Amino acid sequence: MSEATVVATPTRVPRAVPPRTGLWTTYATLLRWTMAQIGAILPLIILIQALLAAGIIVGFGFLIGDVNSPAAQFLSTGTPTVLLMVIGLVMVPQGVAQARTSGTFTYQRALPVPRPLLLLADLTVWLVVALPGIPVAVFVAWLRYDLSYSFDWPLLVAASVLTAVVATAVGYAVAVLLPPLLAQLASQVLVFFVMLFSPITFPESQLPDWFRAVHDVLPFRPAADLLRAGLVSGGQGANWQDLAVLTVWCLLGLTISVRALVRRS
């Protein structure tokens, strides 16, 4: 090389470790991202919830035959719980399974964000998707049976949010624990269990003793009773044992989900 030759050397000063982005900015940005993905199908989901509500309230009514007022009220006040469970235990696992198959799950885990925030943003969006199911179900029941409700608003809001979070967290946990195909199959089985074998739309007294005991520790009956107490106040109010069962399921679902997001295989 001649002395006159000039060689342009690349920059050799490495960039410093970037500072941590604020948690709120990260959460808000993730929320915007996740919402954009689900936003387009949100009207469709609300329509499906309305159809499902009609299917349960009107269709089960045909099944039972002569629906007296207490049975109609039980059916109607149980329907919001069924809708929340269907969103959480069917749509969420299918969404997460699809994200795992398409590589979205991996992509998001490689982002420079605290991974629990990924779950938090997902939970928020699914809450937005699931909660319209409650007014939709109440409206359909009012149209069909002309029921009169007496809302306990604080309890109704708390029970709705807690039930939606439990359903979503458990659904998410199912989706991260099982391989994608198996998760989708499990979600189908769960929806049958919720709709036909859980005392949500019919009284617990119709079940054998042992199955009642099983439902005391599963989240479905406690969630239904809590929501019902919020819709038709004047009953027994919130049962603390039900609240405890739901809280345990919520923590279990969240723990499994966060662990799956955080851990390196």
Next chain:
Amino acid sequence: MSDVVLEVENLTRRFGPVIANDGVDLRVRAGEVVGLLGHNGAGKTTLVSQIVGLLKPDAGAIRVAGVDAVADPATARRCVALQTQSQAPMDGLTPRTAIEVAGRLRGMSKAAVAAAARTLAEDLDLHEWLDRRALPDGRGLSGGVRRLTAFAMAAVAPVPLIVLDEPTNDVDAARRRRLWDIVRRLGDEGAGVLLVTHNVVEAERVVDELVVLDHGKVVAAGSPSRLRGTGDHALRLELWLHPDGADPSDPSGALPIPVARRVRVGRRVLLTLGSADAEAAVAWAATLRESRRIEEYTLGPATLEDVYLAVTAEAAAGATTAGATTAAAATDAADIPERTARV
């Protein structure tokens, strides 16, 4: 301060009996574009997954911008921007919002990220689609536009290390060129770039250093000219054999010209020779074609592809013989675009 932004030492990762990474050593310095080459299943994605904390190594060390990525993967992830081989999730977003989201997650202000998105869109010639929404099932935006957007999402914020996994898949030729220009610019601006690809010819144009991975092991490493090894005047004679036809260059001792390297990939035989032997080589190959012992031949400058095929074929065969290498059908030649013209 060290200028190394990625240092991988003796990295080993197993999946059951399969060793996906077997004592891999790799180094990327600031301002440098390092190509990581290898066939499908060579262990490239496993290596990247460990850098960004998706997988945990069985042994070895990874440091990103001085941060121990094995002990502190969260901090290491802040130092790495990754374009994955699969498409970035952007359904419901426009390319503009997707790029802005990626920048905001890395702490850029709204104004800075908006300006950076505009510049990248301009440089990648993306503005036509910048505000068109991506829809589910691949509707709304083509695969190429999505890939370019994913690249822009990785390139938008200043980070010490950028990892690009097959960034030009589905991208048209003109925009590929633009993308490579930006990759080069990212390096010049101080980022270290790890370019994961199996496209040797494209990589050769842009990289400063190359690491070839085969069955989890580094089988060659160095600058493109050093890896070519035969000097910049070396030539490549490529013979296309008839299906099931005999190889006229086998054994290599019977060749009428001295050959530095011989690789057979399916029906292709690649011979590396000195420029002084060009005339003799063409005469020999023409005779072979006239006598219908080969279908076609080409003569062109030796490329990294020859080296790449040779080192990966050597690893597959497990041994070399007298300066010549033979490993039939061991590589996926369809992945490698042609560069020399057919004679």
